[in-house]
Amino acid sequence: xxxxxxxxxxxxxxxxxxxxxxxxxxxxxxxxxxxxxxxxxxxxxxxxxxxxxxxxxxxxxxxxxxxxxxxxxxxxxxxxxxxxxxxxxxxxxxxxxxxxxxxxxxxxxxxxxxxxxxxxxxxxxxxxxxxxxxxxxxxxxxxxxxxxxxxxxxxxxxxxxxxxxxxxxxxxxxxxxxxxxxxxxxxxxxxxxxxxxxxxxxxxxxxxxxxxxxxxxxxxxxxxxxxxxxxxxxxxxxxxxxxxxxxxxxxxxxxxxxxxxxxxxxxxxxxxxxxxxxxxxxxxxxxxxxxxxxxxxxxxx
Ligand code: MTE
Numbered sequence: 606x607x608x609x610x611x612x613x614x615x616x617x618x619x620x621x622x623x624x625x626x627x628x629x630x631x632x633x634x635x636x637x638x639x640x641x642x643x644x645x646x647x648x649x650x651x652x653x654x655x656x657x658x659x660x661x662x663x664x665x666x667x668x669x670x671x672x673x674x675x676x677x678x679x680x681x682x683x684x685x686x687x688x689x690x691x692x693x694x695x696x697x698x699x700x701x702x703x704x705x706x707x708x709x710x711x712x713x714x715x716x717x718x719x720x721x722x723x724x725x726x727x728x729x730x731x732x733x734x735x736x737x738x739x740x741x742x743x744x745x746x747x748x749x750x751x752x753x754x755x756x757x758x759x760x761x762x763x764x765x766x767x768x769x770x771x772x773x774x775x776x777x778x779x780x781x782x783x784x785x786x787x788x789x790x791x792x793x794x795x796x797x798x799x800x801x802x803x804x805x806x807x808x809x810x811x812x813x814x815x816x817x818x819x820x821x822x823x824x825x826x827x828x829x830x831x832x833x834x835x836x837x838x839x840x841x842x843x844x845x846x847x848x849x850x851x852x853x854x855x856x857x858x859x860x861x862x863x864x865x866x867x868x869x870x871x872x873x874x875x876x877x878x879x880x881x882x883x884x885x886x887x888x889x890x891x892x893x894x895x896x897x898x899x900x901x902x903x904x905x906x
Pocket of ligand 1: 666725778819821825
């Protein structure tokens, strides 16, 4: 079942000119891929560019459990066993327990969503994800009143993860979202890319994708999801709070202390391609800006 994220954006909406031109390019791009029938009204942010290649997406990765080099995950993640796989859902839920991944898959509606993926190191990719809405999984477990945050943990299995011998991060890798962010329909639990199951280096068998946040929020190979009333600790924030905040929203106006976040380099676009301006909330401003109304995003970054 393939569905693209659509909305009712018209050319007169936010950043009118860019949106207008982007839409024209996307629809042209999709027609070229034989996907025109699925296009419908296409989001400006996701479709202005064609997806990256399978090689870009699976060879240039961050998965520090397998090493800090971009090619380490592809080289070493093959040794991670991903079957059987279960996900513990606990904390403030009606039905806590260990859920088998295949059982979860059977209950969820798998869709295809093309999202721009923006890394804090100022590069980006466009990835066709397959997956289901995190909200569906949380609703299945039954979120209790009082839950305000969702905490995630990655598998920690040192014998299969050579990178965990180094304490670059405090293992297991941890991430978190506020409950309203987690329940937002754009927030995906990805189970595949390009219509195929996730390769290990991309976080098999399931990982988070939050398209308006920097890539490091997209925690891979998830084994635990906990509903809590406290903001959970997150790996990058624990490692360096000055550089990595809890929210991690893509924001061209708030620089990372060591890099400008105003522009990005599209992976695979060639050495001489010009950098592109980064969009507020990675282009999903219309959908998510209201979640942060009244917050000072220079302080809560
Ligand atoms: N999840 C785990 N468990 N370990 C990691 O090191 N790296 C993060 C995120 N999820 C990471 C992780 C970072 S920094 C990025 S940019 C994305 O994964 C990269 O996802 P990709 O390799 O599929 O592009």
